[in-house]
Amino acid sequence: MTYGLLFDFPIESKSEYKFINSSTELESKLSSYLTADEIGLDIETTGLDPYKDQIRLLQLSSRDAPNLLIDAYAINNWIDLLKPLFKSSAIKIIHNAKFELKFFYHLGIDIKGVIFDTMLASQLLAAGHQLKHKLSDLVERYLSIEMDKSEQKSDWNQLELRPSQLAYASNDVEYLIPLYDKLRLELRHNKMRKVAKLEFDTVHAVAQMELAGFGLDRQRLDQYQNQLAVEHQKLEAEIINQLGPINVNSPKQLKEALFKVGIVLDGTNREALNQHAELPVIFNILEYRKIEQLKSTYGEKLTSSLHPITGRLHSDYFQLGTNTGRMSCREPNIQSIVNGELRNCFRPEPGYKLIVVDYSQIELRILAGMAQDFKMIEALNQGIDLHKLTASIVTQKAMDEISKDEREIAKTLNFGLVYGAGIDNLAKHLQQKGLMVNRSEMEEFKQRFLKRFIGVALYIKKATKGRKYEIRTLSGRRKEFPPDKFGHRKSASYTEKLNTPIQGSAADIAKLGLYKVYQVLKGTKGKLVAFIHDEVVVEIPTEQAEELLPQIEQALKEAGQYYLSNVEISLSANICDSWMEKSA
Structure with a gap:
């Protein structure tokens, strides 16, 4: 959706479209869309960052009208004119809706009605399969049409768009409704409409969370990094004092030096070293490596990830990051940050507090509920x-x-x-x-x-018995175990038979909780800033924290009770000045 190509590729629109570059024309063409039951929606932007880039073109499609390509540069009041459409009850069909929603939310645009995200729908249906989920992949897989995406990275930041760009933009919405028809039937056939609704709701919360970002105190981070460097150098000096002048980062030299002082190891990996962790030199080596990992993983990477405009970390969340339904994130991966001192660097802006709430022992509660023990x-x-x-x-x-x-x-x-x-x-x-x-x-x-716990024993026996080619969670989420390239059907392993339904059901509960918290925060100055598997982090004005904490807790409990009706949901909740205080 960005960047520059020099040539005008001869893309042709697969259907009729109307390029709209005046307010009067937009008003006249919107009437049929305002009564539509389903609308295809897409945008072309000058880049990927809502804070630095702009919407250049909005594309709409419906069953009974030509595609509309709306020139956002030419029509200054396009937001006001499209508000009735955004607020309508029509199903908005979008591919990778998180991207569009971040741009809309940044402009203060709220999207009402149901969102049907074709990318999430495809990912849900394909869990366990090695498939791609770009729009062109779906159009080819479900509609047997090959899309020309050569204009995807062309320069959209220009006053006059080329015919080839307009045709490309039209094609981006042309196939959304036909994909919706196919995917909706697949979801119904596979009894996955409820989990699809859960994911489509959750995308609102994820988009808002990414847009808000997580506050990071740069000065504290620098102090922490300096502290790590001092500790790292001190440990290196101690190890050299204990073993002699060696390269501590060389497994070969380390093994030989340890042998000379009477410590015989098969290797120098963590597993081998842990067997002798009571020895001072081995303890120092383990600590040295721990700090080395912290430096390389969270040192300069966090600093370089700070947004130049907001000064915050805007991680990229993958809503279906694993086949069990758990989210993952990157750039940076804050879900892997467990170190207390590092968490101390994550702080709200002045006048705000963090509310950190997580589910207590949720996997064990799911096990108890599934087993009815x-x-x-x-x-x-x-x-x-x-x-x-x-x-x-x-x-x-x-x-x-x-x-x-x-x-x-x-x-x-x-x-x-x-x-x-x-x-x-x-x-x-x-x-x-x-x-x-x-x-x-x-x-x-x-x-x-x-x-x-006889109920658990019987559940384990039943869950692991026989060959299983698909596994479901409490929401109906499915992970399949398809045939390999030779046609051989592989069953789920013993571990997968137990772990997948429980971890996946934990994801179901946490996502429903995340969406419910998002609803609680609407109309307040509070915002979701992080999500770590079963933990939700909210940034809220100080004066609202005490009032909203019980509402946030209630929202998360309701999500758990929806799936586990006879198991009490327990939470750990804190109002904090830093992320570290949550675990204090």
Whole structure:
């Protein structure tokens, strides 16, 4: 949708279109669109950034009228003229609606009615398949038409658009309604209309969140980076003092130096080093590498990602970033930031607070609900610490006698069952944390757990029995396991059979919660600024924080109760001056 091509490619419009460059003409042509049930909508822009770039052209399509190409440069009041259309109950069919919505929201345009996002619909239907989802991919796959996209990156920032550009723009909306017809039938046939509605609603929240961005205190970040550099140099000096003059970043030199001081390792990866983490030199090496990773991942990358106009981080969220339905994000990936000191750099603007709310143990609540294990449900509904209860069951001790390490072992067991982890992997995970539990002990713990929670035991047995070629979540979200290129059908693995429905259902709940919070914030100065799997971060004026916190909590609880009617939804909620305070 941007940049410059020198040649006018001979693209032809596949249908009739009308180029509109006057207010009078736009008013006269809009009447048939205002009564339409479905409208195809697209924009061409001078770039990808709503803060730096502009809408050059708006394209509309309907079933009964020519496509309209509206010149946003020539018609100064196009927003006012199109408001009735934006507010109409017509279904707005858009490909990758997040892009359009960010530009609209930046201009103060609110889109009413249902959005049908053809990209999200295609991604939902294809979860588990290796398919592409650009508009041209969908048009070829569903309509058997090859689109000419040669004008996509042409220069749209010019007063007069070439006929080839106009034809290209017309084609971009021409196929939206035919795609809608095909995709809607596919969603209905596959019983996925509810989850599609969930995704189409969620795109509003995601667009607003990306546009708002997350505040980052540059001065604090610089201080943090300097602190990391000092600690890094100090650890490097200590390691060299312990092992001699070596390149600490060289696995070969490190292994040889460790051998010389009597530490024999098969390798120097984290797994090998963790087996000797109690030794001072190994501890220093592990800490050195941790800081090295923090420096490389979150040092200059965060600074360079700050927006030149807003001074904030505007991450790019992928609403269907995984086949289970969980979101992912990049540029930067704030979902992977767990370090407290780094989170301390994320702060609201002056006069504002952060509200940070996350679902507590949501995967275990989903497991209890899916399994209808009434003992586990009862414990959760009574607010009992499930990890401590599990520790009490497997160690056969009273709950008030459970140590911190025993609770950590139980926590690993609980989540290991959710994720379908094997006994060896559970023991290895605990070993990395410095907790030594042998295989036979872990197996005995697991059996005691399953004997107590019979509903969970029966659910695991049923969920993992036989071959499964598709898995569903509570919303009806589907992940398929299609044949390979040789036609061989591959079943879901043991881990996938357990993890996919639970992780996917957690995504269902969190997305519904995100959308409900977005609705709560409409009409206020509050805005969504980050989403981390089961955690929602809102930036709100200080004077509104106490008032809106209960409404935000209620919205998130309602989302959980929608899918888990007999399981109490527990939240952790904080009003903060920094993201770090959430975990304090």
